[in-house]
Amino acid sequence: MTTVSSNTNNNGANLSSSTADLDLRQNGVTAIRPDRSTAYGESTNAKPVSDESSDESQLAMMDAVRTMLLSLGEDPEREGLLKTPKRVAEAMRFLTSGYSQSLDDLVNNAIFDEGHNEMVLVRDITLFSLCEHHMLPFMGRAHVAYIPKQRVVGLSKLARIVEMYSRRLQVQERLTRQVAEAIQEVLDPQGVAVVVEASHMCMSMRGVQKPGSWTVTSAMIGCFQEDSKTREEFLSLVRHQPSLF
Numbered sequence: 747m748t749t750v751s752s753n754t755n756n757n758g759a760n761l762s763s764s765t766a767d768l769d770l771r772q773n774g775v776t777a778i779r780p781d782r783s784t785a786y787g788e789s790t791n792a793k794p795v796s797d798e799s800s801d802e803s804q805l806a807m808m809d810a811v812r813t814m815l816l817s818l819g820e821d822p823e824r825e826g827l828l829k830t831p832k833r834v835a836e837a838m839r840f841l842t843s844g845y846s847q848s849l850d851d852l853v854n855n856a857i858f859d860e861g862h863n864e865m866v867l868v869r870d871i872t873l874f875s876l877c878e879h880h881m882l883p884f885m886g887r888a889h890v891a892y893i894p895k896q897r898v899v900g901l902s903k904l905a906r907i908v909e910m911y912s913r914r915l916q917v918q919e920r921l922t923r924q925v926a927e928a929i930q931e932v933l934d935p936q937g938v939a940v941v942v943e944a945s946h947m948c949m950s951m952r953g954v955q956k957p958g959s960w961t962v963t964s965a966m967i968g969c970f971q972e973d974s975k976t977r978e979e980f981l982s983l984v985r986h987q988p989s990l991f
């Protein structure tokens with residue numbers, strides 16, 4: 747039997763990053779953040795924001811926002827803008843909080859040996875991310891499926907994985923691939939399929955100004971890549987509109 751779950755309200759919004767922070771502190775690790783992108787094929791010098799430096803980086807961000815407001819010809823001292831640098835810094839911290847989360851902490855204790863070997867699909871996982879080219883939002887839905895080799899993961903964890911990778915500076919293609927590879931890594935299933943449909947504000951509000959355009963990306967691993975029937979089943983389940991609600 748195929749399991750299909752539709753997640754229209756992504757309620758994982760309050761996922762705390764404290765566990766990951768705690769681990770970093772306990773181990774005295776200043777390693778590169780998990781899953782950080784590479785630069786020219788090499789690891790980047792990006793460092794996790796430790797507790798000690800977070801106040802400092804918050805102030806630096808607030809200064810940067812003030813500079814930006816001045817550069818736009820605005821007056822950062824006028825009433826409506828007084829608290830804007832602080833608000834923007836806090837919003838950016840939240841919108842990139844996926845950097846301080848790790849896959850291990852995220853799926854911790856939620857892998858079950860169910861002997862289930864049929865497709866599990868969670869559709870319509872709402873996602874909000876920031877494109878790394880313009881730092882403008884892109885938003886849409888992810889559909890995530892895998893075919894287990896006995897082991898399954900709690901369904902909500904699939905949404906959490908999407909959320910962790912979304913809350914970083916991203917390109918949609920990489921986000922899609924990272925979600926698929928993360929599931930492959932934690933479950934070693936027979937295959938993983940991820941489709942992301944998103945609308946990019948950098949396309950809608952500026953540039954080509956084409957509101958209503960959607961970008962669709964997919965990543966297929968294992969049996970979804972090798973077996974066209976399995977892939978077709980997944981795609982038809984994604985296309986099918988459920989009439990339950």
Ligand SMILES: [Zn+2]
Binds near residue numbers: 877878946948
């Ligand atoms: Zn962009």
